[in-house]
Amino acid sequence: MLDVTLQGRVNELAHETIQLCYHCHKCTAGCPVENEMTFGPDIILRMVQLGQKQETLSSPDIWLCAGCETCGTRCPNDIDIAHVMDALRQIAVAEGVKPAVPNVKRFHDIFLYVVGLTGEMHEAGLMGAYELLSGDLFKDPSIMALAANLFIKGKVPVLPQLSKNRSRVQRVIEQSRQVK
Amino acid sequence: MRKVGVFICHCGINIAGTVDVDKVAEDIQSYPGVAFATTYKYTCSDPGQQIIKDAIQQHGLDGVIVAACSPAMHETTFRRTAAAAGMNPYLLECANIREQCSWVHQNDKGRATEKALLTIQSMVEKVKRNEALDPLSLPLTKKALVIGGGIAGITAALDIADAGYPVILVEKGEHLGGKMADLSGTYLNFAAALDLLTRRIDRVLQHPNIQVITGAEVVQVDGYVGNFRATVVQGTRDPGLGNTYDVGAVIAATGYGRYPQSKLPEYGGGTIPDVIDGLTFEAMLAPGAKIQRPSDGKTPKEVVFVQCAGSRDPEHGVPYCSKVCCMYTAKQAVLFKERVPHGQAYVFYIDIRSAGKGYDEYVQRAMTDYRALYLRGKVSKIFQDGNKVIVWGSDTLSNRQVEIAADLVVLATPMAAPEGAKELAQRLHISTNADGFYNEAHPKLRPVESLTAGIFLAGTGQGPKDIPETVAQASAAAAKVMQLFSRDEMKAEPTIAQVIPELCAACGLCVKACPYGARQVDEILQVATVNPALCQACGACAAACPNKASVVRNWTPTQILFMADVLV
Numbered sequence: 001m002l003d004v005t006l007q008g009r010v011n012e013l014a015h016e017t018i019q020l021c022y023h024c025h026k027c028t029a030g031c032p033v034e035n036e037m038t039f040g041p042d043i044i045l046r047m048v049q050l051g052q053k054q055e056t057l058s059s060p061d062i063w064l065c066a067g068c069e070t071c072g073t074r075c076p077n078d079i080d081i082a083h084v085m086d087a088l089r090q091i092a093v094a095e096g097v098k099p100a101v102p103n104v105k106r107f108h109d110i111f112l113y114v115v116g117l118t119g120e121m122h123e124a125g126l127m128g129a130y131e132l133l134s135g136d137l138f139k140d141p142s143i144m145a146l147a148a149n150l151f152i153k154g155k156v157p158v159l160p161q162l163s164k165n166r167s168r169v170q171r172v173i174e175q176s177r178q179v180k
Numbered sequence: 181m182r183k184v185g186v187f188i189c190h191c192g193i194n195i196a197g198t199v200d201v202d203k204v205a206e207d208i209q210s211y212p213g214v215a216f217a218t219t220y221k222y223t224c225s226d227p228g229q230q231i232i233k234d235a236i237q238q239h240g241l242d243g244v245i246v247a248a249c250s251p252a253m254h255e256t257t258f259r260r261t262a263a264a265a266g267m268n269p270y271l272l273e274c275a276n277i278r279e280q281c282s283w284v285h286q287n288d289k290g291r292a293t294e295k296a297l298l299t300i301q302s303m304v305e306k307v308k309r310n311e312a313l314d315p316l317s318l319p320l321t322k323k324a325l326v327i328g329g330g331i332a333g334i335t336a337a338l339d340i341a342d343a344g345y346p347v348i349l350v351e352k353g354e355h356l357g358g359k360m361a362d363l364s365g366t367y368l369n370f371a372a373a374l375d376l377l378t379r380r381i382d383r384v385l386q387h388p389n390i391q392v393i394t395g396a397e398v399v400q401v402d403g404y405v406g407n408f409r410a411t412v413v414q415g416t417r418d419p420g421l422g423n424t425y426d427v428g429a430v431i432a433a434t435g436y437g438r439y440p441q442s443k444l445p446e447y448g449g450g451t452i453p454d455v456i457d458g459l460t461f462e463a464m465l466a467p468g469a470k471i472q473r474p475s476d477g478k479t480p481k482e483v484v485f486v487q488c489a490g491s492r493d494p495e496h497g498v499p500y501c502s503k504v505c506c507m508y509t510a511k512q513a514v515l516f517k518e519r520v521p522h523g524q525a526y527v528f529y530i531d532i533r534s535a536g537k538g539y540d541e542y543v544q545r546a547m548t549d550y551r552a553l554y555l556r557g558k559v560s561k562i563f564q565d566g567n568k569v570i571v572w573g574s575d576t577l578s579n580r581q582v583e584i585a586a587d588l589v590v591l592a593t594p595m596a597a598p599e600g601a602k603e604l605a606q607r608l609h610i611s612t613n614a615d616g617f618y619n620e621a622h623p624k625l626r627p628v629e630s631l632t633a634g635i636f637l638a639g640t641g642q643g644p645k646d647i648p649e650t651v652a653q654a655s656a657a658a659a660k661v662m663q664l665f666s667r668d669e670m671k672a673e674p675t676i677a678q679v680i681p682e683l684c685a686a687c688g689l690c691v692k693a694c695p696y697g698a699r700q701v702d703e704i705l706q707v708a709t710v711n712p713a714l715c716q717a718c719g720a721c722a723a724a725c726p727n728k729a730s731v732v733r734n735w736t737p738t739q740i741l742f743m744a745d746v747l748v
Contacts, residue, residue: 002584004524004553019547022532023556023577046578049553 003051010048013087020077021045027071027081037061041071041081048084057092060100061085103134116173119166124156182308183215185241186300187232189223189248191278196221198282200293204247207297213308215239224254232258233265242267243307247275247300268312270675270734275303298747305742310734313674318713320406321428322665325350327398327604328433330358331647332639332654334380336431339658341389345665348425349384350412351394356381358435359640364465366647367511368538373647397600401430401607404713405634406670429634429661432608432618433654436640437596439490439498447489447562447591454480454569455562455589457489458508465515473588476567480523480587483516484571485509486559487529489591498594500615503644505592506533510543512590513552525552526584528559528573536648555582562589595644608635609697617643628657633713636660675734676715677722681707683729690721690730699730 011017021042028040039047039061047056056062065085072080092099099105107130114126127147131137138144150156163169186208190196201219209217216239220228223246235241244267246258251274259269277296285292322345326337329351337347355361357377366373384390393412399422400411406428413422441449441457448455453475464471473480487509491502506529513525527546532554534540546552557574564570568585575582597616605612610630611619618637621629628636638654639645645653664670677690677698686706691699698714699721701707708721708730721730728737 002526002553002582004551017548019551020544043578046575050555050575050578050580050582052578052580 003053004049006051006053006056007049009091010084010087013090014080014083016079016083017077018045018048018079018084021049021075021079022077024076026074026076030070030074032068032070033064033066036064041065041085044088045079045081045084048088054097056088057095057097058100062088062092063099063101063104103130103136106130106133112173114160116170117166118160119163119169120161122157122160124151124158125160127156182213182243183239183241184213184243184245184304184307185232185235185239186214186217186245186247186304187223187228187235188217188219188277188296188300189228189246190219190221191223191248191282192221195248195278195282195296198286198289198292199277199296200289201296203293204297204300208300208304211301211304213243213304215241223248224257229258229261232261236262236265236267242271243304243310244272245275245300245303245307246272247277247296247303249278250274250276250280270313271307271310273303273307273310275300302743302746305746306734306739309736309739309742313733316672316674316676316712318406318670318672320665320667320670321408321426322346323348323425323427324661324665325398325408325410325425325427325430326433327430328358328435328639328641329353329356329384329392329394330433330435330639330650331360331377331380332433332435332641332650333358333431334377334384335651335654336433336638336658336661337384337390338380338387339655340661340665341387343658343662343665345389345662347390348410348412348427349390349392350396350398351392352397352434354395356384356392356394359459360647362459362462364462364467364469364515365511367507367542370511370515398604398607401609404711405429405632406664406713408634429636429664430608431636431638431654431657431661432604432610432630432641433638433657434598434601434604434641436644437598437601439593439596441591441593443496444489444591444593447486447559448564448569448589449489449591449593452562452564452569452589454564454587455591457591457593458505458512461512461590465512465519471516471519478587479520481520482584482586483513483523483525483588483590484559484569484584484586485513485525485527485590485592486562486571487527487592488558489593491592491594492530498596498615500594500644501533502592502595503533504595504646506543507536507539507646509590509592510534510546510552513546514550517550517552525550526571526586527552527554528571529554529556530558536646557582595640598641601641608632610635610637617641628653628660634664670713672712673717676712676717676732677710677719677730678733679708679710680729680731681705683727684708685727685729687726689724689726693720693724695720 023042025042028034028042031041034040038059044061062085067082069082072082110129114122188201188205205217205219208214216235222228244262255274259272262272263269281296324340324347326333326349337349341347360377396412396414398410399413402409408427410425411422454473487505490496490498516525534543555575557576559573561572569589571584571586573582601616609632613619618641620627621631636657638657639650684707686701688701690708696714696716698711700709702709717732719732722732
């Protein structure tokens with residue numbers, strides 16, 4: 001019922017010591033996406049401490065975390081909770097747990113695909129692919145207006161620039177996929 | 181005829197803003213017996229006191245009234261001033277024209293002025309009849325009795341003995357060391373403290389100034405500060421067979437009592453063999469011992485520690501926090517993990533109370549380095565299931581019910597009042613609180629004294645505390661004893677009850693009236709007596725005495741009648 005092994009695995013992946021958390025709630029109090037979450041950062045830490053693996057890994061919270069690091073910056077025990085959320089996402093993917101917010105996982109995948117392909121960031125490609133694959137295409141007209149503006153001002157080049165180091169970037173991505 | 185000087189204080193505008201001080205000074209000048217009267221802005225200031233001194237010498241005053249604040253405020257100050265000018269200090273009185281006059285009559289200045297004048301006039305009548313007194317001098321036995329041979333008693337005894345005074349150390353059990361000797365080690369510095377205890381015990385046993393009496397109890401204490409007589413009985417409870425010891429001070433260092441586990445049936449206390457208390461687990465952690473389940477002798481792998489098992493639980497009769505459990509539970513979890521590396525410790529807690537230097541860091545290390553899993557919530561039920569002990573609890577941090585199949589459960593049971601504390605308190609004329617712990621004289625400013633002069637407190641008999649606090653309190657109590665013994669004699673206020681033998685019928689009403697046990701009837705002389713060390717000058721005997729034979733010095737019925745005559 002209580003399983004302390006999950007805590008050990010997360011600590012190892014995230015290079016953190018989450019037992020230090022004394023649940024002051026400061027992280028959750030400042031989290032910008034907390035109102036979208038089911039539990040909030042400190043309860044997620046508690047669930048990891050107690051080893052409630054399935055519930056944690058299938059929660060939307062680990063995918064909703066924007067990685068803004070407000071929590072980690074404010075934590076009195078210096079726990080970088082964004083790292084912990086990353087570790088939980090890695091474990092979820094490795095164990096084939098269906099992501100509770102599939103589009104976030106999709107975005108990560110597209111990002112890596114685009115960067116792997118071109119060797120550097122290509123916003124138009126990333127956004128285009130995401131809009132098509134996420135099923136959110138044209139859902140939010142304001143985003144389209146913003147995109148149009150960026151195109152007109154030349155901030156988002158239509159064609160990608162190919163990095164001369166793209167094979168090395170590809171290798172980095174491949175290697176990171178091997179890490180469990 | 182007395183020559184009385186009257187010094188009227190403005191106290192800034194505190195008095196002068198309401199009372200017409202100049203008019204009072206002018207009017208009192210002509211009152212019979214008054215030789216001198218003046219006013220000053222702040223009489224308690226250095227120049228104000230100088231005015232009193234000068235007037236005493238210039239006018240040959242043999243009575244002084246300072247009309248100012250309450251005597252509780254500055255009577256001592258002004259009596260010292262009078263003594264410095266060569267006048268007997270007991271011929272000085274304070275007339276309270278501030279708290280009981282100017283402050284409460286601010287809306288009626290005319291009548292406040294009248295009241296101030298009357299108050300001073302009545303005090304003039306008193307002072308005219310005051311006796312010139314000298315402080316009492318009481319004998320002092322420079323020998324201490326320490327009750328209890330735990331770390332508190334040992335520390336206090338050594339401190340007093342090292343200062344050169346003899347100590348009688350009475351221990352109920354057969355050996356010195358108390359509850360500390362039952363510990364496997366202490367938190368923060370595990371081994372060093374017990375080694376130190378052993379060395380301290382050796383020092384006590386070899387100390388030329390300490391007489392150790394083990395297997396003994398203090399069955400009777402008579403007398404008063406500086407002059408107690410204690411009866412100590414070894415082995416038997418017949419006070420007739422005891423030895424008496426004359427001592428000047430007593431330190432009660434009796435330690436705490438063990439809370440019976442049987443009072444915790446919902447936790448299987450006393451019924452499930454693998455549910456034990458903290459001190460039982462200490463024995464398993466002791467050097468040379470093994471951590472094993474009482475039921476089958478196997479090494480436990482999953483151990484659940486339950487903090488506040490009784491403490492902070494009014495329903496279990498223990499509303500207080502036992503203060504040491506958070507820390508010793510962390511220590512036990514650490515030691516368990518060290519001895520059983522594959523084991524897992526779980527700790528249920530309500531709050532972690534780890535106030536102290538390095539204490540919180542220690543608890544944190546139990547969580548980080550020793551992987552103890554802390555669960556915030558009270559355990560609801562513990563029961564046997566096969567060879568496992570099932571613990572039902574709650575984790576309030578995640579709002580989840582928790583169930584652990586444990587091999588061993590350690591209950592952090594409360595520090596209870598020591599057995600026999602109430603009886604000993606009665607013998608020492610000190611009080612206990614609702615939980616049975618000895619009461620200190622003041623919870624903040626007099627934490628090692630009891631309300632009975634000469635009886636001091638040290639250690640957990642006064643309330644739950646850990647070893648460093650106990651040692652500090654024991655040394656403080658010892659310092660209080662040394663402070664008492666550093667005098668050649670004991671000075672006491674002479675303004676206490678007195679018996680006029682010609683008027684006394686030895687009826688004994690004063691004995692019943694006295695709340696301090698200071699009155700007795702001398703059966704041979706057939707006269708009531710006053711024990712000057714115990715009398716607190718409350719006047720209860722004077723009020724009770726039908727013959728007016730009992731009087732409080734300088735508060736005689738004659739004085740009071742003359743004062744009343746002025747006022748009504």
